[in-house]
Amino acid sequence: MLKLLRPFTGAGAVFFPIGLPPKGTCQFATPKCIASCYAEYDVEYDEEVRISQKEKWQIYKYFMECPIEWICDKVKEEIDGLQTPIFHWFGSGDCQTENTDRILAITNFMSLNHPDVVQMGFTRNTKLWEARKDVFALTVENDSEIKNREGIFSVPDYKKQVSVMTAAAYRVRGGQCGPDDCSDLDEPKLSHDINCQMCLRMRTGCFDNVMRDKSTNLKK
């Protein structure tokens, strides 16, 4: 039976196909990102999570075509099986423009019907991010894209292979994420192995997120 999620940094993550469309779902990938991405090596098999590109397409199809209630129930069942409260969007791939309404509908349905599931993830899709800043961090290439914008951002440092989590008004605690640990430039005690459950507990990284304390205005 098709498994939708894989264990990934202490969360249950959904992996969509990598690469620019039509090869994958990374519609907003930048030249810098593509140059550093292992998708460019044309891997058929992702060693880190042991999942083939073909299976990623099957998972993607399931998310796009099955009833949203099924998807959310199955995600909830699988993350319970993985013993984590965290559902990690886009362990690979992203939300294409044509899928934005669909992904938003799934995200919102999950919030309303499985409020104990903690959703998080990274996207370069601005419309998706703007609709659910309490869930997604927006990946941008440099700090100049962050100015005066509310929300959490992820700025890749390709050289160090780190995602720097940041916000316009302040430095995110423990926000130097990957590939082995989450570190903090100012407070060494906030550093820990890369594990989203640790971030959730310590309110660091993606979870040092003022947006998470705000109501999403979703009503049942």
Ligand code: SF4
């Ligand atoms: S910063 Fe923390 S919560 Fe975000 S992806 Fe990295 S380990 Fe997970």
